Amino acid sequence: MIQARAENVSRRYGKTLALDGVDFQVRAGELVGLLGPNGAGKSTLVNLLIGIRRPTHGRVELCGGDPRDPASRRTLGVTPQETGLPASLRVGEVIDFVRAHYPNPLTRNELLDRFGLTDLIRRQTGGLSGGQRRRLAVALAFAGRPSIVFLDEPTTGLDVEARRSLWDGVRAFHAEGGTVVLTSHYLEEIEALARRVVVLANGRVLADDSVTAVRGLVGMRRVSLTSPVPLPDLEGLVSVERAEDRLHLLTADADRLVRALVAHDVPFRDLEVRPTSLEEAFLALTHSPAAA
Amino acid sequence: MSSLALTHARFQIIELFRIPIAVIGSAFWPAASMLAFVVPFVGDEPVYATYATASMVTFAVMSTNLFQYGIGVSEDRAQPWDPFVRTLPAGAAPRFAGRILTGLAMMAVALTPVVLIAMFFTAATLSAAEFVTAVVVTAAISIPFILMGLAIGYSLPQKAAIVVAQVLFLPLAFGGGLMSPPGGAPGFVEDLAPYLPTGGAVRLMWAAVGDYPLEFWSAASLVGWTGLFAALAVWAYRRDEGRRFG
Numbered sequence: 001m002i003q004a005r006a007e008n009v010s011r012r013y014g015k016t017l018a019l020d021g022v023d024f025q026v027r028a029g030e031l032v033g034l035l036g037p038n039g040a041g042k043s044t045l046v047n048l049l050i051g052i053r054r055p056t057h058g059r060v061e062l063c064g065g066d067p068r069d070p071a072s073r074r075t076l077g078v079t080p081q082e083t084g085l086p087a088s089l090r091v092g093e094v095i096d097f098v099r100a101h102y103p104n105p106l107t108r109n110e111l112l113d114r115f116g117l118t119d120l121i122r123r124q125t126g127g128l129s130g131g132q133r134r135r136l137a138v139a140l141a142f143a144g145r146p147s148i149v150f151l152d153e154p155t156t157g158l159d160v161e162a163r164r165s166l167w168d169g170v171r172a173f174h175a176e177g178g179t180v181v182l183t184s185h186y187l188e189e190i191e192a193l194a195r196r197v198v199v200l201a202n203g204r205v206l207a208d209d210s211v212t213a214v215r216g217l218v219g220m221r222r223v224s225l226t227s228p229v230p231l232p233d234l235e236g237l238v239s240v241e242r243a244e245d246r247l248h249l250l251t252a253d254a255d256r257l258v259r260a261l262v263a264h265d266v267p268f269r270d271l272e273v274r275p276t277s278l279e280e281a282f283l284a285l286t287h288s289p290a291a292a
Numbered sequence: 293m294s295s296l297a298l299t300h301a302r303f304q305i306i307e308l309f310r311i312p313i314a315v316i317g318s319a320f321w322p323a324a325s326m327l328a329f330v331v332p333f334v335g336d337e338p339v340y341a342t343y344a345t346a347s348m349v350t351f352a353v354m355s356t357n358l359f360q361y362g363i364g365v366s367e368d369r370a371q372p373w374d375p376f377v378r379t380l381p382a383g384a385a386p387r388f389a390g391r392i393l394t395g396l397a398m399m400a401v402a403l404t405p406v407v408l409i410a411m412f413f414t415a416a417t418l419s420a421a422e423f424v425t426a427v428v429v430t431a432a433i434s435i436p437f438i439l440m441g442l443a444i445g446y447s448l449p450q451k452a453a454i455v456v457a458q459v460l461f462l463p464l465a466f467g468g469g470l471m472s473p474p475g476g477a478p479g480f481v482e483d484l485a486p487y488l489p490t491g492g493a494v495r496l497m498w499a500a501v502g503d504y505p506l507e508f509w510s511a512a513s514l515v516g517w518t519g520l521f522a523a524l525a526v527w528a529y530r531r532d533e534g535r536r537f538g
Binding site (some may be wrong): 047050051052070071073074076078080081083084085086088089093097098100101102124140144 | 295303306311371373374376379381382383
């Protein structure tokens with residue numbers, strides 16, 4: 001059963017085309033990561049699927065209906081931006097407010113307990129730390145016993161322990177048959193949870209594949225070296241940048257590249273291998289036709 | 293009224309009362325004006341005190357609605373909480389109804405001191421029938437001001453809404469003759485007042501609590517204002533929905 005679907009969806013804001021003919025679907029029980037740098041169109045796609053916005057072209061569907069129809073959202077859970085929680089309301093009150101909208105919500109204590117918020121019940125959300133607010137935001141997505149949740153960077157900014165326990169919570173929900181769509185611009189967060197990753201860049205789907213395949217695509221290394229001679233043709237090279245006498249090579253497989261350099265007898269010194277940020281990887285991918 | 297509307301109203305009221313100065317603020321001016329202008333000057337005159345109380349009630353209705361909706365709605369629109377609430381399985385109706393209920397509650401908070409001061413510190417008197425009429429008229433005249441506040445709140449960003457509400461509120465109060473007894477305002481105000489929303493509203497109040505004659509054109513222009521504010525509010529609401537959520 002398809003639980004969320006976008007068919008050839010485009011969305012325009014004024015002159016900007018935020019989404020450009022995107023096809024995307026999530027089956028019941030899947031745990032899908034939506035990966036992309038800032039401005040890639042992740043939030044726009046999610047906002048269309050949860051009924052906050054309407055597509056300019058194309059069709060979106062949630063739980064078999066139009067997401068803008070409240071009935072289609074009865075088993076939907078969404079994380080609010082934690083900066084937007086009503087500052088003067090207490091944790092327990094915010095939870096009760098959200099629960100009141102669902103036909104069969106979790107009890108307040110169950111939810112507090114599951115997300116480690118029990119001690120914070122009387123605290124006003126304005127006085128919580130960033131991590132506590134994030135936990136509350138994620139908890140709110142689960143308040144109505146959803147069948148599908150959309151989590152937006154759920155663990156960014158959490159300490160290791162809090163992140164682990166949150167990941168465990170999401171896994172437990174998935175193990176019971178829940179569907180999860182996770183957006184992030186950190187590969188690590190998505191790797192920890194999702195099997196399938198959809199990569200968005202410049203409003204298009206760049207890849208829709210397993211975590212392993214996508215790591216090969218965007219988990220690139222930057223190999224920097226200084227060489228007195230021009231480089232020969234090397235396999236697996238995504239891009240080459242020259243800064244004065246330094247060469248910066250982007251590749252998915254640094255080991256193979258270094259071996260090839262040695263095999264070709266290229267003289268080099270000051271070899272450095274660094275992981276790249278997702279932003280760098282995307283920039284390279286979307287600018288070099290060879291990699292597309 | 294659905295229970296969800298009550299839920300929305302309940303939490304909005306909790307939010308408001310957690311910042312008591314906002315509540316005290318809206319109750320302060322009408323009560324302070326009663327004590328400063330009505331009680332010492334016309335407090336012993338049953339007829340004038342009654343009219344003056346009716347003016348202050350109109351003043352409180354205007355100012356609370358202008359601020360509650362004009363500023364409150366534009367503040368809400370600026371919060372990222374608002375789009376989240378839209379993902380909950382409920383339409384716009386309960387939220388809207390909740391907002392109106394909250395506004396009515398705030399109006400009660402602003403009006404109660406005015407009525408109590410009139411009862412205990414002035415000679416103002418009303419028969420039971422007049423009191424009931426006055427309550428009904430108060431509810432009726434709040435409609436144009438609620439719509440006016442909504443039009444401001446939905447069409448302007450937060451900072452602009454604050455300024456516009458503050459700029460409008462004094463000229464409306466003064467120009468509508470709320471600061472002076474019936475027939476006692478400066479000439480140009482007397483000419484203009486019946487056709488301002490505040491002037492139209494206060495004339496209905498005066499007619500409800502005393503022998504003030506009903507003025508047809510004044511009442512008709514109040515109906516006209518109500519229609520205009522309703523159209524503006526609906527237009528601003530739709531435009532806002534389209535912009536933010538289309």
